[in-house]
Amino acid sequence: MARIVVKFGGTSVATVERIRQAARHVKREVDAGHEVAVVVSAMSGKTNELVGWVNEASPLHDAREYDAVVASGEQVTAGLMAIVLSEMGIQSRSFAGWQVPIRTDDAHGAARIVEIDPTELDKRMKDGWVPVITGFQGISPHGRITTLGRGGSDTSAVAVAAAVKADRCDIYTDVDGVYTTDPRIVPKAQRLTKISFEEMLEMASLGAKVLMIRSVEMAMAYKVPLLVRSTFDDPDAPQVGPDGLPGVPGTLVCDEDEIMEKHIVSGVTLAKAEAKITLRDVKDNPGVAAGVFGTLADQGIVVDMIVQNIADDGATTDITFTVPDSEYDKAIKALENAGDKIEYGRLSGSKGGAKVSVIGVGMRSHAGVASSMFRALADKGINIQLITTSEIKTSVLIDEQYAELAVRALHTYYGLDKKDA
Numbered sequence: 001m002a003r004i005v006v007k008f009g010g011t012s013v014a015t016v017e018r019i020r021q022a023a024r025h026v027k028r029e030v031d032a033g034h035e036v037a038v039v040v041s042a043m044s045g046k047t048n049e050l051v052g053w054v055n056e057a058s059p060l061h062d063a064r065e066y067d068a069v070v071a072s073g074e075q076v077t078a079g080l081m082a083i084v085l086s087e088m089g090i091q092s093r094s095f096a097g098w099q100v101p102i103r104t105d106d107a108h109g110a111a112r113i114v115e116i117d118p119t120e121l122d123k124r125m126k127d128g129w130v131p132v133i134t135g136f137q138g139i140s141p142h143g144r145i146t147t148l149g150r151g152g153s154d155t156s157a158v159a160v161a162a163a164v165k166a167d168r169c170d171i172y173t174d175v176d177g178v179y180t181t182d183p184r185i186v187p188k189a190q191r192l193t194k195i196s197f198e199e200m201l202e203m204a205s206l207g208a209k210v211l212m213i214r215s216v217e218m219a220m221a222y223k224v225p226l227l228v229r230s231t232f233d234d235p236d237a238p239q240v241g242p243d244g245l246p247g248v249p250g251t252l253v254c255d256e257d258e259i260m261e262k263h264i265v266s267g268v269t270l271a272k273a274e275a276k277i278t279l280r281d282v283k284d285n286p287g288v289a290a291g292v293f294g295t296l297a298d299q300g301i302v303v304d305m306i307v308q309n310i311a312d313d314g315a316t317t318d319i320t321f322t323v324p325d326s327e328y329d330k331a332i333k334a335l336e337n338a339g340d341k342i343e344y345g346r347l348s349g350s351k352g353g354a355k356v357s358v359i360g361v362g363m364r365s366h367a368g369v370a371s372s373m374f375r376a377l378a379d380k381g382i383n384i385q386l387i388t389t390s391e392i393k394t395s396v397l398i399d400e401q402y403a404e405l406a407v408r409a410l411h412t413y414y415g416l417d418k419k420d421a
């Protein structure tokens, strides 16, 4: 007998019919003798609709009320899932974040989970109940509803799994696993059987939205194995597989040591809508970068790639960095208004960049991955605007119009295309 936390994403609970399909997966696990807790997202499109209503009511709204509104989508699906499970003969009860409680900090709209009290969930599961918990939300130290940021139900699921000491966390979604790149962009993408936490972390932070970054960080920290699989597979198909894990198509996100076959490049990611900002003739003094990025951090602007040149005249340098397109105007204004805090000559920038990255733990031991990436892009006539690297990834910023072309070219170049496609 295992204890499993299962999470269903928005498309998996988009209608009552789909909730029924999702519930059949839960029933299979319960019938097999496992203890199960469920975490649900809102119906797909619902959170966007709720965000739209909040902005329509007032673009300058109080973040506490934003959370009160956008958290409601998950309350609906949690209740519906509990009803559907009960109808199937499974004792089930829904729990909103505050009822568990899932305690978070008070960063409304992007809250972090601080603590989950497992008592009630633990008791229910031991008594043969299936608790259904709203994803994406919690309660602040002031007793207000908070939300965790878009895609946050993945994080709720992993946090619940860690809190109730689950054996694994199954993420049910609309694809049957983690692919070498987004299968919507490259139909030849292949499903990975296993991927390491570290590679998944890079993939999530570089644009593969199949898992929220924070959920992977948490799974890695608490050693919760994640299984990404499809809700739309037949729930009654045989489920025996290696490691006591289902033998159905899926991807196991696990420790690097558990992966025998290590690829040099495991995946290619794409993040669009990246704006580039350059500060020229910045004084080459200690504290200048802290001034620039402190100014942006004060505004809550998240900076991604950062490149600083050496000062060839010994006095001034250039700094280029990227922010999401949606934060571009705010970032420019913040820098222009920073006054004496930052001494620079000129400010320039543009929206509409795309960040394309190649990821793989094999890069640690293989030279030449970056140079071959640049060659593959050059062969397609694609100009590289910025480059950043880490131990297991290389990212480039290019013009958005070449984004898909670049992803496809790199996917083919590194031999990731499905053989029979």
Ligand code: ADP
Binding pocket: 008, 009, 010, 011, 012, 041, 151, 172, 173, 174, 175, 177, 178, 179, 180, 181, 182, 183, 184, 207, 208, 209, 210, 211, 267
């Ligand atoms: P959910 O609503 O279940 O949380 P998401 O839409 O958040 O689902 O995430 C699943 C989607 O992630 C897939 O439909 C797919 O288009 C996209 N995706 C992006 N990159 C990848 C990848 N490397 N592997 C699998 N899916 C990916």
Ligand code: ASP
Binding pocket: 009, 010, 041, 042, 047, 048, 073, 135, 136, 149, 150, 151, 152, 153, 154
């Ligand atoms: N419903 C939330 C969103 O759309 C959380 C989630 O689905 O993970 O962002």
Ligand code: MG
Binding pocket: 009, 151, 154, 209, 210, 211, 212
């Ligand atoms: Mg998601």
